Amino acid sequence: MAESAITDDMRASVGVEGPEMISEVTSTGCRLFARAVGHTDLIFYDREVARQRGYRDVVAPPGFLGSLIFRPGERPEMGGQTPLKTPYRRVLNGGTTFEYFEPLCAGDVVHSRSKVTEYQERQGSIGPMLITFRETSYVRSDGTLVAKMYGNLINY
Template structure:
């Protein structure tokens, strides 16, 4: 069983530079075809100051920063028993190449179902830019099979 006292535990913040090459690679990987995600001139022509961060990139960037590994260690979880249950995003402003995004996450709930055969960990995150402006709120639900 996961330690329920970890509810409201704030995880170590992750800070990530939104690097152009990485943004282009991610956009291609998710099948994005809009030129604003690949071509700086097209992005500027569309009114953006630089390449916009593609949808869902912040989730992947948090993974790249080691956030999942830290959470797994804290919860003492076996990766082989982990499922990604849900992910949702609420966007408040655009993020662009060159921005430095900090993600701060809190475990907001831990509960079980099916007599403890499945445990759920709910994590809420806030992503802010280098000006401390809220860019997005993320919510993830992890499922652990026992």
């Protein structure tokens, strides 16, 4: 394999948490997400049905961890991360896993921090690639860890 794309700066950044991001779980956000997926369970749409089933409010559908707060001139979807400087031109989302510890409901405000857990270099069918493994923790305003997201990005 050619020279490593993993720089000393990247090595030093492994395990270091990025800036805190704030997301809001709103009833409208839950409904729009559920509608986009095609959910039919009314707990994702109707507050009364959700409460009858023991939830505090409209439930956030699987994979919905709230909407990041947008401000003009910012790119909240970057999660406070600056794009990696790599010799590769293209980037692919390799995959995502969600782990839940508590249900998220409308009204929750979630504070998240993301960190790189590992860099890997591989020779794949599409050529040499750099895989960045990232873990993001989601903590509700009352301090409860509600979810974790594990993802990987492929630069190639």
